[in-house]
Each structure stands twice: as C-alpha cells, then as structure tokens.
Amino acid sequence: MLEVLAYLFEQFYNADGLPDVSQLAKKLSLAGFEGEDIHDALAWLGELKQIDVTPYRALDSHSGVLRSLQPMELARFSDEAAQFLFSLDAAKILTAGERELVLDRVWREPEGEVSAERIKLIVLMVIWQKRDALSNLLIEDLLFGRDGAALH
Incomplete structure (x- = not known):
C-alpha cells in the first residue's frame, strides 16, 4: 500500500x-x-x-511539555515503532496535538502490537493534511526512504 x-x-x-x-x-x-x-x-x-484535528489543536499550546507513555500504551508498540515515535518526539516533528492524535489512532487499531510500518502510516495520515515544507520532507522520507526508493 x-x-x-x-x-x-x-x-x-x-x-x-x-x-x-x-x-x-x-x-x-x-x-x-x-x-x-x-x-x-x-x-x-x-x-x-x-480525522477531525480541531480538538487536538488545543494541545499545541503545551508543545514544550514532555509526554511519557504509560506501560499500557507502550505495550501496544513494537520496539521499532516505539523508537520511531520517540525519534519524532525528540526532533519535535510532531506537535503535542499531533502526537496525541497519533496515540489515539493507535488505540483504534485492532488488539495486539502495532508495527513500525503501521505507525508510519498513522503518522503519515496525521501530517498529510499539514502541507508545509517540514511535513513534505517527512512524507517523502516515509514514502520513499532516504535512498529515494519506495518503502515496502
């Protein structure tokens, strides 16, 4: 896909x-x-x-606040998926509201561990609507990888 x-x-x-x-x-x-x-x-x-992003935008004023995942939340992620989300958070690529929207979308996934590919699709879904230069670069990286080839 x-x-x-x-x-x-x-x-x-x-x-x-x-x-x-x-x-x-x-x-x-x-x-x-x-x-x-x-x-x-x-x-x-x-x-x-x-996706209605309106309720999540209110959280963006709290962008400097650190958010730790609870053990129950963290258990939903594969190791690679958790690392990917943490790297986005550390680089401040997602706003606080976008991060919460990603986490909410993870909870809507079927039971079980969420893979790195699926978390990338969720992040892609959240940032696709932004249409700014940083989002475009992240979208290109998610879809094409660093070497320009489409991900599988």
Missing part, C-alpha cells in the same frame, strides 16, 4: 484534491497497482478524510 500512497503523493499532493474514488481506482489500476493495495489505499484516504 505504501507504493500506492507514494504514487498518490507524487501525482496529487499539490493538486486541489483527488479525483472521485471510482476514477482514482481506475487510474491506480491503469498505473499497475493491484486491487488489494488500491482498496487499502482508498480505505486509508477515507480514514484521512474523517
């Missing part, structure tokens, strides 16, 4: 919006993507549209 999101980022990120779902599915199919990946990416986009 990351390959589909990378394609969407390249093709539509600077556009005013995406084509409707059926047109987008056809374009993705014509571009050579498989049905399951297309379905997952379209579901991801649908989830993206439903």
